[in-house]
Amino acid sequence: MKFEKTSQYLSSGDGSSMDRDTEHPITRRLRIKTQPKHNNLMEHVLQRDNMFQALGRVKRNRGAAGPDGMSTDELPNYLRKEWLHIKDELLKGEYEPGGVRIVEIPKPKGGVRMISIPNVIDRLIQQAIAQVLTPIFDPTFSAHSYGFRPKRSAGQAVLSAQQFMTEGRRWVVDIDLEKFFDRINHDILMSRVARRIEDKVLLLLIRRYIKAGMMRGGLVSIRTEGAPQGGPLSPILSNIMLDDLDRELEKRGHAFCRYADDCNIYVFSRRAGERVMDSITEFLEKKLKLRVNGEKSAVDRPWKRTFLGYTVTINKRPRLKPSPASIKRLKQKIRVLTKRGRGQALERTAKRISRYLKGWANYFRLCEVKKTLIEVDQWIRHRLRTIAWRQWKVPKTRCKRLVALGVEAERAKKATATGRGPWWNGSASHMHAAYRNKDLRALGLISLFDHIIK
Numbered sequence: 001m002k003f004e005k006t007s008q009y010l011s012s013g014d015g016s017s018m019d020r021d022t023e024h025p026i027t028r029r030l031r032i033k034t035q036p037k038h039n040n041l042m043e044h045v046l047q048r049d050n051m052f053q054a055l056g057r058v059k060r061n062r063g064a065a066g067p068d069g070m071s072t073d074e075l076p077n078y079l080r081k082e083w084l085h086i087k088d089e090l091l092k093g094e095y096e097p098g099g100v101r102i103v104e105i106p107k108p109k110g111g112v113r114m115i116s117i118p119n120v121i122d123r124l125i126q127q128a129i130a131q132v133l134t135p136i137f138d139p140t141f142s143a144h145s146y147g148f149r150p151k152r153s154a155g156q157a158v159l160s161a162q163q164f165m166t167e168g169r170r171w172v173v174d175i176d177l178e179k180f181f182d183r184i185n186h187d188i189l190m191s192r193v194a195r196r197i198e199d200k201v202l203l204l205l206i207r208r209y210i211k212a213g214m215m216r217g218g219l220v221s222i223r224t225e226g227a228p229q230g231g232p233l234s235p236i237l238s239n240i241m242l243d244d245l246d247r248e249l250e251k252r253g254h255a256f257c258r259y260a261d262d263c264n265i266y267v268f269s270r271r272a273g274e275r276v277m278d279s280i281t282e283f284l285e286k287k288l289k290l291r292v293n294g295e296k297s298a299v300d301r302p303w304k305r306t307f308l309g310y311t312v313t314i315n316k317r318p319r320l321k322p323s324p325a326s327i328k329r330l331k332q333k334i335r336v337l338t339k340r341g342r343g344q345a346l347e348r349t350a351k352r353i354s355r356y357l358k359g360w361a362n363y364f365r366l367c368e369v370k371k372t373l374i375e376v377d378q379w380i381r382h383r384l385r386t387i388a389w390r391q392w393k394v395p396k397t398r399c400k401r402l403v404a405l406g407v408e409a410e411r412a413k414k415a416t417a418t419g420r421g422p423w424w425n426g427s428a429s430h431m432h433a434a435y436r437n438k439d440l441r442a443l444g445l446i447s448l449f450d451h452i453i454k
Contacts, residue, residue: 066119116228148235386426
């Protein structure tokens with residue numbers, strides 16, 4: 001089954017990714033250099049079909065309102081009134097994007113990520129631009145780049161990394177770019193876009209978008225570097241910016257996986273890894289003016305690091321499993337969900353947990369380590385049994401409920417007289433008898449082990 005999963009993930013659906021995997025780097029660079037430049041692209045951006053596709057995408061994604069407060073539901077009516085005027089400004093190069101609203105999102109590893117929320121009209125225009133840029137740039141991106149690309153996924157990147165380790169590359173150069181989106185040099189980025197785009201109106205509009213003012217706490221500041229993280233243009237622009245890194249790694253013959261600004265390079269020894277770390281750090285900081293975070297970057301064993309939420313076992317053929325940090329975040333989320341459910345029917349809480357678990361299991365469906373999933377399943381069931389015990393509150397009610405759930409009367413009486421706390425009782429035999437695993441499944445609780453392994 002795991003081999004089937006691997007095949008599924010590594011295939012792009014049309015064989016194109018595998019073709020690029022086998023392409024010689026020199027051939028690839030020559031092919032890229034001979035790519036034609038594109039002019040008059042604004043007309044393609046504003047083409048009716050492209051705009052309708054972009055509108056559908058924006059409406060499906062919904063999202064919060066930008067600085068102007070307009071929602072995605074209000075956008076169609078606004079377009080009926082204003083689109084002809086906006087379109088005319090876009091074609092003449094006179095359109096000025098609105099600013100972005102800054103929202104701080106906690107990072108899993110600490111700190112905050114600055115998310116930029118544009119006005120919905122600007123999300124629409126950015127999406128339309130991205131739809132035109134993607135077919136131009138994406139075909140020449142590296143086969144080792146997996147983030148924000150059609151028919152590519154984090155799962156493919158993880159499996160590719162696993163394959164490198166299986167081949168004997170048991171050291172990883174884990175490169176963390178410090179505040180990548182916040183430190184993108186505008187001139188360097190635009191020079192990379194201009195390699196393939198000649199349309200001056202479109203180039204000017206893209207520059208205006210990356211320089212859009214930032215509104216935070218009612219105050220607006222001008223962006224002198226960095227690109228907004230959160231708009232539809234951000235993904236394709238980040239890949240254009242880091243394509244130079246991919247080309248450099250390919251030129252040197254390195255085995256690597258990059259997902260957005262997460263880049264892991266796999267080597268055969270620590271010494272080789274340290275050389276790679278020093279040379280690539282110099283390349284990034286001098287050529288692209290990006291900063292490598294020395295505290296978070298490292299040359300280490302892959303099983304001591306995390307890549308896209310996964311880590312591996314130390315086996316000759318490393319097996320994939322969720323990282324300790326991923327398990328910790330899962331448990332934190334379950335604690336929140338079960339805390340909310342203390343005053344609700346256990347069935348409702350179980351179903352709420354299951355909705356979250358299905359999404360989590362879908363992402364971590366490449367996990368090959370049974371023990372990890374079994375332990376998490378046990379912990380979740382323990383939480384639910386503890387909730388039930390808390391809800392019953394007093395010994396008399398607890399005894400009555402245990403008997404109703406099939407526990408012998410004498411055993412129930414002894415269980416309620418122990419004086420032990422809810423957490424202890426949640427794992428005790430009488431609660432296991434009252435709420436067997438199959439009983440919790442009947443309430444709607446799914447098993448991660450069953451979802452992923454079976």
